[in-house]
Amino acid sequence: MELLVDWKSLGSLFATFVFIRTAIRDFLPPEVYQALKSLFSKIFSSLQPKISIVIEEYDNSYPNELYDSVQLYLSSNCFAAAKVLKLSRLKNSKNLNFTMDANQKIEEIFEGFKVKWSFHSVEKKSNGHGYARPYENRYFELSFHERDKPKVQSSYIPHVMEVAEHIRFKNRDRKLYTNRSADEDGRLWSSVPFSHPSTFDTVAIDPVLKQEIKDDLIKFVNRKDYYSRVGRAWKRGYLLYGPPGTGKTSLIAAIANFLEFDIYDLELTAVTSNSQLRKLLISTSSKSVIVVEDVDCSLDLSDRKKKEISGEEENEKKPFRFRNRGSSFGSTVSLSGVLNFVDGLWSCCGSERLMIFTTNHKEKLDQALLRPGRMDKHINLSYCEITAFKTLAKNYLEIDKHELMKEVEQILPLVQMTPADIAEIFMSCEDDVEMGMNNVIEEMKRRLQSSMEDEVSSVAELGKEEIKGEEEHPVPEVHEDSDVSLNSLDSVGTDA
Numbered sequence: 001m002e003l004l005v006d007w008k009s010l011g012s013l014f015a016t017f018v019f020i021r022t023a024i025r026d027f028l029p030p031e032v033y034q035a036l037k038s039l040f041s042k043i044f045s046s047l048q049p050k051i052s053i054v055i056e057e058y059d060n061s062y063p064n065e066l067y068d069s070v071q072l073y074l075s076s077n078c079f080a081a082a083k084v085l086k087l088s089r090l091k092n093s094k095n096l097n098f099t100m101d102a103n104q105k106i107e108e109i110f111e112g113f114k115v116k117w118s119f120h121s122v123e124k125k126s127n128g129h130g131y132a133r134p135y136e137n138r139y140f141e142l143s144f145h146e147r148d149k150p151k152v153q154s155s156y157i158p159h160v161m162e163v164a165e166h167i168r169f170k171n172r173d174r175k176l177y178t179n180r181s182a183d184e185d186g187r188l189w190s191s192v193p194f195s196h197p198s199t200f201d202t203v204a205i206d207p208v209l210k211q212e213i214k215d216d217l218i219k220f221v222n223r224k225d226y227y228s229r230v231g232r233a234w235k236r237g238y239l240l241y242g243p244p245g246t247g248k249t250s251l252i253a254a255i256a257n258f259l260e261f262d263i264y265d266l267e268l269t270a271v272t273s274n275s276q277l278r279k280l281l282i283s284t285s286s287k288s289v290i291v292v293e294d295v296d297c298s299l300d301l302s303d304r305k306k307k308e309i310s311g312e313e314e315n316e317k318k319p320f321r322f323r324n325r326g327s328s329f330g331s332t333v334s335l336s337g338v339l340n341f342v343d344g345l346w347s348c349c350g351s352e353r354l355m356i357f358t359t360n361h362k363e364k365l366d367q368a369l370l371r372p373g374r375m376d377k378h379i380n381l382s383y384c385e386i387t388a389f390k391t392l393a394k395n396y397l398e399i400d401k402h403e404l405m406k407e408v409e410q411i412l413p414l415v416q417m418t419p420a421d422i423a424e425i426f427m428s429c430e431d432d433v434e435m436g437m438n439n440v441i442e443e444m445k446r447r448l449q450s451s452m453e454d455e456v457s458s459v460a461e462l463g464k465e466e467i468k469g470e471e472e473h474p475v476p477e478v479h480e481d482s483d484v485s486l487n488s489l490d491s492v493g494t495d496a
């Protein structure tokens with residue numbers, strides 16, 4: 001009976017509540033209604049069990065990395081959510097930073113639960129020793145319902161870190177690092193902002209090869225799980241080889257721009273020992289391209305040649321020393337040191353790294369360095385072909401077609417002109433298209449003429465030597481043979 005009475009009074013209470021709510025909603029102006037609603041929800045939520053996490057800018061006087069991460073994270077979504085914002089830009093940086101003003105609050109719903117961020121700045125009293133830093137105690141406060149504590153810990157905070165890391169990578173000003181020479185103490189690398197203009201659009205190489213390289217790079221950066229599943233370090237090695245001026249350096253810059261990676265330009269001749277090489281490698285960051293240019297010039301092959309002559313078995317562990325051009329110290333970097341650098345245990349101390357070696361003489365390199373796993377992709381950059389020529393014409397002269405293009409197509413395969421040669425001619429003509437095309441054809445013809453003359457004179461030289469040899473050791477067939485030589489000489493001259 002008592003229970004029945006309770007139900008009745010409860011029912012009438014509910015009916016009264018609904019009546020009052022409807023009356024308030026219908027008769028009160030919407031602004032007043034919203035204000036009352038938010039007041040009630042504040043009172044209601046203040047009664048709920050709440051947890052707060054404080055993330056201070058400094059932790060025992062050391063900068064707190066997490067504070068920076070939260071700041072980055074909130075900068076990406078506070079523009080939409082906060083009412084008062086601060087806007088700043090670091091000197092020479094391309095990025096604008098939005099930050100919350102003090103005592104501002106942002107609410108966020110993440111995976112079905114609600115979190116609140118607020119930013120606070122409290123002025124610190126002087127400690128009496130004239131020690132001024134930090135004069136403000138700045139911190140973020142994250143609050144949420146007690147029941148969501150496990151979810152905040154296991155998924156929300158990692159999410160904040162991940163987003164911040166992504167923003168940090170996207171917004172950073174990329175760097176070109178060069179290793180300091182062996183006789184300099186202190187830091188291992190010095191850096192300058194990296195802003196090379198070369199891209200896959202401007203680099204003049206065969207379009208099929210270009211696409212192949214881009215596909216390979218995309219595959220590489222998307223295969224983190226694959227590399228970890230098969231137990232391999234997440235890295236890839238490229239060897240770029242070809243004559244000087246064919247675009248090896250330009251391609252490296254285009255790759256770094258495409259991936260948005262930093263570049264470490266490693267000068268092996270300035271490295272004094274294997275252990276220094278290890279230190280250099282360990283101190284490189286992930287998402288970087290490590291470049292060793294003209295590796296054949298750094299590598300002293302005299303040891304290997306001697307061994308080949310003496311028939312000694314090739315042994316990776318025996319040191320092939322690097323010529324040390326930049327330092328007065330003797331270099332003790334060995335081939336095994338370099339191989340360790342490329343694929344050894346040390347290369348696993350980081351991730352997502354591309355190693356690029358370049359050479360003008362692939363044949364001079366040791367097979368141990370060239371094998372897959374070390375140099376996974378060998379890219380041959382050679383003399384200019386018509387597709388590369390058209391890219392250069394488009395870049396430098398801003399033309400897709402030209403009446404002289406047919407003539408270029410005919411002569412170009414017969415001469416050895418590098419993209420650098422052609423780029424140089426176009427550059428010297430500035431915007432004059434006719435002059436650019438005429439000058440390039442003229443240069444091609446000049447080179448064709450001189451290579452024909454070279455060929456003729458070398459064959460003639462050969463013929464003379466043969467005749468001389470035959471005169472010194474006359475045999476009955478001498479005259480027939482020499483005729484053949486001279487005839488073939490003529491025909492070579494004419495054909496070419």
Ligand SMILES: Nc1ncnc2c1ncn2[C@@H]1O[C@H](COP(=O)(O)OP(=O)(O)OP(=O)(O)O)[C@@H](O)[C@H]1O
Binds near residue numbers: 204205248418420
């Ligand atoms: N394939 C190319 N596409 C566009 N520009 C090129 C290309 N090759 C060369 N160039 C131009 O020629 C100049 C020299 O090229 P680059 O330094 O890339 O050649 P390289 O092959 O690295 O030469 P080296 O072997 O002497 O270092 C560049 O500044 C660039 O302007």
